[in-house]
Amino acid sequence: MRETSIARRIALLLSGTASALVAMPAAAQTADAATTAGAAGEETIVVTARKREETLLEVPIAVKAFSSASIQDKLAQDIVDLADFTPGFQIQEAFGRDGDRPVMRGASNILFSDGKVGIFLDGAPYFGDFSSLDLANVDRVEVIKGPQSAVFGRGTLSGAINVVLQRPGDELKGKITGTIGNYGRRELSASLSGPIVEGVGFQVGAKYFDVDGQFKNSAVPGERLGDQNTKQFTAGLFLDPTADISASVRWLHQEDDDGHFAIGLQPSGANNCYLTTRPYYCGVVKAPKSYGLNTDRLLHSGLDRNADRFIGDISWDIAGSGYEASFQAGYSDLVEVQGVDQTYDDRAFLFLPAALCGTSYYALPNQDCSKSSFEATSGQHRKTQTYEARIASPGKDRLRWRIGMFWSIDKTAPNADYLELNEVGPELLDDTKRVKNRAYFGGVDFDVTDNVTIGAELRHQIDKVRNTTPSYRVGDVFSPEYLATVTLPDPDQIVGTPGVRKATFKATLPRFTVNWKAADDLSFYAQYSQGNSPGGFNPVRAPESTYDEEKLINYEIGLKTSKFGFDYLNVSAFWQDYKNQVLTNTYVANNIVDSYSVNIGRTRIRGIEVEGGLPIIGRTLKLQFNYTFLDSEIRKGIEAERALELMGSACKTGSAVNLDLPGCRNAASIAGNRPPLVSKHTGSVGLRFQHDVNDGWTFFSGLDVIYRSSYFDQVLNLAESGNSTKLNLQVGVHDDDGLRITLYGKNMLGDDSPAGILRYLDFPAPRTPTGDYARAFGITPARKAEYGLTISKSF
Template sequence: MKKTKSSAHRVALIISTAMIGLATTPASAQNAGDPAASAESADAIVVTARKRAETLLEVPIAVNAFNSALIQDKMAQSVSDLAAFTPGFQMQQSFGRGGDRPVIRGASNILFSDGKVGIFLDGAPYFGDFSSLDLANIERVEVIKGPQSAVFGRGTLSGAVNVVLKRPTKDFEGRVSGTLGNFDRRELSASLSGPIMDGIGFQAGLKLFDIDGQWKNDAVRGERLGDQSSRQYTAGLFFDPTEDIKASVRWLHQTDDDGHFAIGLQPASANNCFLSTRPYYCGVVKPMTRFGANTDRLLRPGLYRNADRFIGDISWDIAGSGYEASFQAGYSDLQEVTGLDQTYDARGVYFLPQSLCGRSFYALPNQDCRKSSFETTTGTRRKTQTYEGRLTSPSADRFRWRLGMFHSVDKQSGMSEYLELNEVGPELLDDTRRVRNLAFFGGLDFDVTRTVTVGAELRHQIDKVRSETPTYRIGDVFSADYLATVVLPNPNTIVGVAGTRKATFKATLPRVTVNWKPERNLSFYAQFSQGNSPGGFNKTSAPEPIFKEEKLTNYEIGMKTSKFGFDYLNLSAFWQDYKNQVLTNTYVANNVVDSYSVNIGRTRIRGIELEGQLPLVGDILKVQFNYTFLDAEIRKGVEAEKALELLGRSCKTGSAVNLDLPGCRDAASIAGNRPPLVSKHSGTVGLRFQHPVDDNWTVFSGADVIYRSSYFDQVLNLAESGASTQMNVQFGLYDSHGLRVTVYGKNVLGDETPLGILRYLDFAAARTPTGDYARGFGITPARKPEYGLTVSKSF
């Protein structure tokens, strides 16, 4: 029955006031002041998920796209914030804004983002952590799920995120936005673009962001943990000298200066299972309420990141023929310094007995007994160069093709100015790693009929990995005055054992697709694709100095439509075979704690993704939703720690685990377990309401309810996070001239489910019955409720 206008308004007002739930929408042409306007039909939404312009119905892969209006509407500051609104995309942030751990479709990522999910700026690789990459002045974010190695290349085993930067139009355009919130949140962003003269345009932007820490630091009086600060500047020149040629050069500068993140150690005394062998914690971990980090004893506490990135590109529509030649080059220079108290609590823990440090056989050359080896500051310099050229045929042809070549050089090296002397002597300088990638790729599409298109893509790539272990002379790094205060000073000591390791990894990566579009607003697709993450080297001190290449094979079917009353409705189902999955483990060598990468075996992943938007009362009230089901199971693999839990010392020879002892390898099997950090169920649901007040002003409100089921900390499937339910709300008004005022709240229900769980060690506790260090768990707290006011003006 058709509702009257007044009753419809009354229902909309009641539901919007209740502020319950919301999910995501795909990108649309909504204007910046109208976040709740009707979504464009899917066949009009243009994305570049295959590095060429296509509509969502045309592209036979699962893509979520967020334009600037939707990013604003989701109150998203970073790519990490968009994960909650993207089916199949989960983020782990156990270490503040450092050490991103994105997970797409269950391909777990314990410590590093490189190799699993690739981040790109206009198709150019973005190296390093991306959690602080600002989204205030971008055009669109595309989250592309499933292996993307055939198109984007290295580092896209399970998916890719492509951030599309804004380009100027023929008119001057700009936007200014400011936010004030609790925890002394202060945020200002501005952008301006337009023509300089015929054929030349510009774009410039800035973002300033500061927020105080949410947690008291019990180890340092008056200090808080978790404060964040960012400065980002962008600039670009765009050239259109003729109708057939387009070129641009862009610069992005980013500086992050964060305090030590909040993380608390759940001590060994809380362990409740396998107490007679290798004690562990079984069940849902408890949220931490107190935190301590000895930041006053760190050389440079927290995270400092300084990066400059340049992207240049040129394209030529050859003599207006439709055949296009293009070239893109990228360069980045990244410096990152991390100061970390690795005890994860307020205790000052030392490896060596303090009463004996520096005496008898505890006396070591260049030893500083005042400095704990857990209190570390590490500096890394990373420089990268990327080059890509491609040639494509006219997009209107029935048979379309593309060819190209890609080359990159990525070099990471340790910064000697952050080396220290501590209780066990001099620190080692991190290995210098260089990766050269050379790839040749191509693809074709053929319209078999007016409604059916088949496509094939292939990429052959060669990765040459080189790892050099450097050495240094003590007197070249530390001053004579300082050395006079330490034990057995020797400025001529050479630290480290020089060595070079090399490896070459080759891969041929295909993708085959079929797309059937029987109607304008309905399409079905099927896909076969493979992705890889090349292997590499751990430190020479690690139990396993090398890890093998990962390979992911994906089979997928899907449907996209705007029929049946939906603005859009997308459904996909996939099955994946994951070989040589790489996770990380902790080890102790030379009285230093470190992590290393290890292949755990083989994993099968099955899943379903569903999302949609349904108008309830025209454009006044809409319900949006997304849901992901992930059935990820390790089919083959071993974990030595499980053997110790079940059989204890009978699986050790001396102090080393020996799985060749009777029954130990079978006991170590983790077949049937779920990969870590993977929730079986996740999704969002909610509402958006808007209604004009008069001819100029419109009022809006909305809410997001975000659910994530429990995930395990590691492959043992013992300690887990518990389910999380968070609610974000907003309400405000905007006018027809680009002014928008929003009052918002994030996590307003105060959900305390941990953001991350790190399987770690409690060094202050007694050794276990197996003779190992006791297990503890680093727990990262959920962010507390946040409230604020945002005012923006577009012109």
């Protein structure tokens, strides 16, 4: 009752923010025009989108840059929050803070982020999920849109995100921030940086974050779903021994300990279309009213992730000539355990008939009939090394060039500690995956006139992919005491067939740009670029053992200006040809259910992005906005399930789909459909108000309305999310000495459109008329309304 009362009071206060934005017109006319720490779009932001310093107006690329002040102003805790304010960028968090699914400019991403949108720390590749990467101690986040393979290399087919970390200045500086909110939210972060002695500086930071789950777990009394906990520590040492040499080494440590994410099953009984063939659900999915997951039956419930990352770099202005030689090395060590109840409800069902498990035909070696194969826990250990060396000519020369070389090795190995015996016997170990990448790159820019610059960049890269399928002896993993309790115990059983698969992918990736600076505050640009995502291997038991390289060709024009009264106005239009797009499908093999990657065909993407900041009353009342229109259409592709929906068993031979039967291949076409997870319209509108009160204090308030149109769950374009509209509000005060107090609310209208939709096989349900398992849908709910109080002090 007390929390509800507080919630009503804070919601009432926040709802008055919109009135406050326009309730003080006389005061607004006399307000001081000084920039506040929370205002966005007022500072000149220098970005490194091409791995050299340029202003946003100068760089001929679509870049959305967030300074530390604007990150604070957007109430952003992570990159997922920033996506709401970035044209052309969406992220679906269907599985909590694991399995990121970023979608940049319509390039769908179903299972993983590697290969589509790359993330970098100070230009060094960051491997693994990034939704939990905290932004407390960063200086800037650059979201770089369109293919970035020519500059950033592997994993940047449709875009890149560069997180620029804080560096020490000439004076001791620090900041401490604390937040409390509903659902037990508690955050505390602190950072300190400055000189140690002349030529030597330091930076340290720490953050603790904890929040309770928002949804009750009806299957486990007293448990809530979606709780999150993070501890983060950073440290850096910075050396400037001479005026020409600078070097640094950084360490980032992060521990995530999250409970099971909330997800609920829309059962197959809700299906409403193609009922006489292959039933599916058509229309907006229905968010579950309750959530029940058997987390008490998991070996480990939720996410446990521990990561250490190191970045070292050195640069030398060769003898003060302006020619710069630089070298950067990165290393990361990531250990992750994830336990998921893949029934997505409280049924705790078994794949095999429970009454027959362990008897007659259903008796399998080392079979534990009390354990469902849907109660899955997996662990992995990922180690990566990256090295990059480059030489660049002086940045003020009319002809500027840079050349370099990159090398990396990325290895992911399964953790046998989380193997289990279940209803179908011993679990298989995932493949050990190793990717070696070697690349040579270069670029040149030439000032044709004082106002026109042309540029060319080229990268040739070689990816060597190796998947090693492991095996193990059961007695080496499970104790004799435990094996004595299972069906047909056999400690000498060898699980898995060892093998090695190798492939090499080569690509030469260009980008050409033209930039015309028509005035000091107006520029136009055009570019042609290519991006790729190398192919790879599926599990050996999947219907298709490999998937091919993806390729994206981008044509783009744009303008950037601060004319016409705008603080900034950026407009871009692009056309993309997306070949061999990789999505996923589901298969059942040897009583195992899994997903695999598959090339669906060819996609055409067209879009327009607009963003800007417009003063309404000087710097006192400002409008911020962004909008994206995406016309993303599959031009060539096949989906077997579509043939079953339209023609039923006429497209099956026995139990297998056969698209070579009359009319079936044409029926399976998905040409004309939109790729999954892609919204046609996204955008936000915000207002910012500030007014000097007295004695160095300033009152501020803000409002953001964030919109996302409906997206489809899969290429069939049948089940969809529905439109989403969120309202964020804030009100507070700050003084001239760095103290800032903010009362905030996020999603205050309680928008409940799903955060994710997962196409699912409902095994306990009756088979469909085609003899297939019935379709159901796992629905990840949106976060509920959140509110809280943040106090920060900079010094």
